Amino acid sequence: MPTVFRPDYLGALRRLSRKGDPGPLVAAMARLWDFGRLLVGSSFESLRCRLEAANAFRDDDSAILRF
Secondary structure (H helix, E strand, O other), rough: HHHHHHHHHHHHHHHHHHOOOOOOHHHHHHHHHHHHOOOOOOOOHHHHHHHOOOOOOOOOOOOOOOO
């Protein structure tokens, strides 16, 4: 789970548990799957660089997950 995407994921879980609506969670998981399938690297360092470029490690509210 990219740090920057955690609030979206937790919000989707809350929506499911409070309102019984699985739609946001399904959408969040699909977005994570799309992001994860693009993570290919020949080394740890190249993969880390890709994750940093995607804002995966950011935890401020202004950052978004980039593909």
